[in-house]
Amino acid sequence: MRLVSDDERSVIDQELTFLKAIVDSHSxxxxxxxxxxxxxxxxxxxxxxxxxxxxxxDQLRDIPLAQPSAADALMATLRKID
Numbered sequence: 548m549r550l551v552s553d554d555e556r557s558v559i560d561q562e563l564t565f566l567k568a569i570v571d572s573h574s575x576x577x578x579x580x581x582x583x584x585x586x587x588x589x590x591x592x593x594x595x596x597x598x599x600x601x602x603x604x605d606q607l608r609d610i611p612l613a614q615p616s617a618a619d620a621l622m623a624t625l626r627k628i629d
Contacts, residue, residue, distance in 0.1 A: 563584065564582065564583070564584030564585070564586065564587070564590075564617075564620050565581075565582070565583040565584060566580070566581070566582050566583075566584075566590065566620050566621060566624050567580070567581040567582075567624075568580050568594070568604075568621070568624050568625060568628070570604055570625075570628055574603065575603045575604050575605060576598075576601055576602065576603055576604070577594060577597045577598050577602070577604055577607065577625075578598065579594075579598070580594035580595075580598075580621070582594075582620075582621075586617030586620075589616075589617040589618060590617055590618060590620055590621050593618050593621055594621060604625045604628060607622075607625060608622055608625050608626055610622075
């Protein structure tokens with residue numbers, strides 16, 4: 548995944564970022580997150596807060612964040628989960 552803005556014209560990071568999110572299918576809470584890339588610390592910090600607060604991913608996805616940002620990679624991944 549390349550980190551890009553919504554209009555896909557401004558690239559945040561030329562390096563690839565790998566992100567894997569683990570979500571409980573019943574409670575829809577984030578259980579874990581694996582991130583590899585230059586901005587892994589930013590993304591994993593947000594995931595850590597969500598895990599600590601036991602926040603359902605539906606609630607986490609609704610948090611408005613500055614764009615473009617590294618945190619967008621986590622939100623984009625969570626938006627793909629039905």
